[in-house]
Amino acid sequence: MKFGAIEAGGTKFVCAVGNEDGDVFEKIVIPTENPEVTMPKVYEFFKDTGIERMGIGSFGPIDLNEGTGSYGTIQKTPKTAWINFPLADEVSRYTGVPVVADTDVNVAALSESLWGNATGVNSCLYITVGTGIGAGAIVNGATLKGLSHPEMGHIAVRRHAEDTFAGTCPYHSDCLEGMAAGPAIEQRWGKPGNDLADNELVWEIEAYYLAQAIVNYIYILSPERVIMGGGVMQQAHLFDLIRKNVVDMLNGYVSSPLLTPDRVDNYIVPPGLTNEAGIKGALILAAK
Amino acid sequence: MKFGAIEAGGTKFVCAVGNEDGDVFEKIVIPTENPEVTMPKVYEFFKDTGIERMGIGSFGPIDLNEGTGSYGTIQKTPKTAWINFPLADEVSRYTGVPVVADTDVNVAALSESLWGNATGVNSCLYITVGTGIGAGAIVNGATLKGLSHPEMGHIAVRRHAEDTFAGTCPYHSDCLEGMAAGPAIEQRWGKPGNDLADNELVWEIEAYYLAQAIVNYIYILSPERVIMGGGVMQQAHLFDLIRKNVVDMLNGYVSSPLLTPDRVDNYIVPPGLTNEAGIKGALILAAK
Numbered sequence: 154m155k156f157g158a159i160e161a162g163g164t165k166f167v168c169a170v171g172n173e174d175g176d177v178f179e180k181i182v183i184p185t186e187n188p189e190v191t192m193p194k195v196y197e198f199f200k201d202t203g204i205e206r207m208g209i210g211s212f213g214p215i216d217l218n219e220g221t222g223s224y225g226t227i228q229k230t231p232k233t234a235w236i237n238f239p240l241a242d243e244v245s246r247y248t249g250v251p252v253v254a255d256t257d258v259n260v261a262a263l264s265e266s267l268w269g270n271a272t273g274v275n276s277c278l279y280i281t282v283g284t285g286i287g288a289g290a291i292v293n294g295a296t297l298k299g300l301s302h303p304e305m306g307h308i309a310v311r312r313h314a315e316d317t318f319a320g321t322c323p324y325h326s327d328c329l330e331g332m333a334a335g336p337a338i339e340q341r342w343g344k345p346g347n348d349l350a351d352n353e354l355v356w357e358i359e360a361y362y363l364a365q366a367i368v369n370y371i372y373i374l375s376p377e378r379v380i381m382g383g384g385v386m387q388q389a390h391l392f393d394l395i396r397k398n399v400v401d402m403l404n405g406y407v408s409s410p411l412l413t414p415d416r417v418d419n420y421i422v423p424p425g426l427t428n429e430a431g432i433k434g435a436l437i438l439a440a441k
Numbered sequence: 442m443k444f445g446a447i448e449a450g451g452t453k454f455v456c457a458v459g460n461e462d463g464d465v466f467e468k469i470v471i472p473t474e475n476p477e478v479t480m481p482k483v484y485e486f487f488k489d490t491g492i493e494r495m496g497i498g499s500f501g502p503i504d505l506n507e508g509t510g511s512y513g514t515i516q517k518t519p520k521t522a523w524i525n526f527p528l529a530d531e532v533s534r535y536t537g538v539p540v541v542a543d544t545d546v547n548v549a550a551l552s553e554s555l556w557g558n559a560t561g562v563n564s565c566l567y568i569t570v571g572t573g574i575g576a577g578a579i580v581n582g583a584t585l586k587g588l589s590h591p592e593m594g595h596i597a598v599r600r601h602a603e604d605t606f607a608g609t610c611p612y613h614s615d616c617l618e619g620m621a622a623g624p625a626i627e628q629r630w631g632k633p634g635n636d637l638a639d640n641e642l643v644w645e646i647e648a649y650y651l652a653q654a655i656v657n658y659i660y661i662l663s664p665e666r667v668i669m670g671g672g673v674m675q676q677a678h679l680f681d682l683i684r685k686n687v688v689d690m691l692n693g694y695v696s697s698p699l700l701t702p703d704r705v706d707n708y709i710v711p712p713g714l715t716n717e718a719g720i721k722g723a724l725i726l727a728a729k
């Protein structure tokens with residue numbers, strides 16, 4: 154069977170035709186402009202491809218609630234042209250196939266759990282630290298959703314003692330995303346993370362916030378593995394700083410051999426998949 | 442089929458024989474002393490009852506990991522006589538039936554989802570605010586576990602502006618449990634919550650911490666319903682204070698009709714089951 158997959162991102166839409174094993178037969182990349190510009194190119198790509206169903210991993214917030222009548226509709230987002238765009242419904246209407254939607258990060262967690270760095274465990278968390286901070290998770294065999302989808306980037310964090318930065322989040326100012334996403338680093342220090350690789354305090358503060366968040370995720374979700382990706386995590390030295398902080402902050406409270414200095418590098422890891430994580434995950438959504 | 446159920450608590454063990462519908466045929470309450478005193482009475486009760494399998498909802502921390510060789514073993518706890526006691530293995534050995542173990546709060550979430558105040562939704566969170574603070578959850582059709590079980594009471598919270606109390610948690614001092622469980626109220630104000638019903642600041646501070654935690658749980662887990670029980674929640678006026686704080690703190694970020702002043706009292710609710718929630722949930726564990 155052939156399935157369709159869309160990775161709907163803030164800068165590009167990746168569309169593909171593939172199968173339930175994640176094999177991609179055809180692929181196209183379309184820049185994200187207004188829906189009226191972008192979407193017709195999406196529909197054109199899928200025309201006559203013979204797909205049976207479509208999976209979409211989308212930027213959010215997006216309504217994933219099947220009872221609301223607006224399943225798969227983009228909600229309020231800084232990308233204002235997309236607010237209230239009924240992504241799943243429109244894709245279904247123009248391609249003629251059923252659509253399953255989930256968040257980009259849930260879809261990434263799904264493909265990491267099948268083919269990436271979270272194989273062999275029953276649950277995992279996928280965190281991206283980029284323009285924003287978001288996370289998806291696999292719990293009890295499926296992606297984590299409920300009342301809405303998680304918004305893990307917006308939890309409250311305690312301020313680092315040397316940090317007076319106000320925070321960038323329009324909703325909460327100094328939530329995790331407001332203090333630790335790429336734009337927060339850039340505004341706090343006056344240049345992007347990319348150009349701050351040698352400034353130790355930058356990464357000490359960054360690791361402090363990210364580790365705090367991971368500790369909360371562990372207390373609340375208890376994932377068997379934590380995967381961290383996104384632009385900011387290109388600073389590979391961050392991994393060890395985060396790991397050390399997580400073990401210190403947990404203070405031995407959660408008994409697991411993985412939450413020890415020796416083993417934590419098998420617990421907090423980079424993604425195993427690079428380019429096609431989103432698309433492969435969206436294919437699995439469609440195939441399920 | 443007949444099943445066995447044990448609700449293993451810090452003050453009492455409740456043991457029952459019942460069926461998969463939660464009907465209880467026989468029940469006994471045994472005080473929690475040392476394992477050598479308590480457990481033989483438990484085994485005696487189940488003798489010749491003809492049960493096929495046993496479910497245990499236990500105080501924690503308890504190892505719920507099937508791969509460690511110590512599944513169902515109590516971990517470090519203030520009840521030191523129980524540290525490293527292999528509860529599931531011993532119960533299985535003396536009763537001769539397979540044992541399924543989970544936390545007391547996960548088991549409560551399970552029975553609330555089947556017969557209590559979380560029927561008709563796909564996910565729920567069950568929070569208890571008593572001697573400690575703990576929470577269990579149902580996600581994707583099963584209780585929430587992973588690397589270990591959740592320890593939601595130990596997340597970090599931001600201090601209330603008027604609160605200088607150091608906190609009672611031996612691991613983290615001023616985590617949620619350290620600031621908001623029953624003993625924290627008692628130490629902060631010099632008398633138990635019971636005797637503070639008329640002191641508004643007590644409950645303003647209490648609601649501030651509990652609401653902060655619920656907001657984090659919503660961002661991370663997105664439960665479709667939140668149930669709050671335990672001794673401290675006997676202060677029924679706390680519900681409305683918590684609800685108001687949750688809506689205010691979310692600041693409209695999560696779009697759900699339930700997270701509005703009008704509807705939040707259908708979202709954050711007291712338990713629907715009282716006495717037999719633990720035992721009924723343990724029966725379901727056994728019957729699954």
Ligand SMILES: Nc1ncnc2c1ncn2[C@@H]1O[C@H](COP(=O)(O)OP(=O)(O)O)[C@@H](O)[C@H]1O
Nearest residue numbers: 283284285335336345346347383384385387388
């Ligand atoms: N090598 C790097 N070191 C530090 N920060 C980086 C690096 N590369 C990108 N970033 C930051 O990551 C953010 C972009 O994140 P990215 O994950 O690439 O995109 P998006 O989140 O938009 O999908 C920007 O704020 C950028 O400054």
Ligand SMILES: Nc1ncnc2c1ncn2[C@@H]1O[C@H](COP(=O)(O)OP(=O)(O)O)[C@@H](O)[C@H]1O
Nearest residue numbers: 571572573623624633634635671672673675676
């Ligand atoms: N009516 C009440 N108002 C405020 N606090 C109470 C009330 N009843 C009990 N508590 C507090 O709740 C805690 C006991 O919680 P409870 O849930 O009854 O037991 P446990 O957590 O040990 O199972 C104590 O700290 C007690 O002071």
Ligand SMILES: [Zn+2]
Nearest residue numbers: 307322325328
């Ligand atoms: Zn925020």
Ligand SMILES: [Zn+2]
Nearest residue numbers: 595610613616
């Ligand atoms: Zn604590």
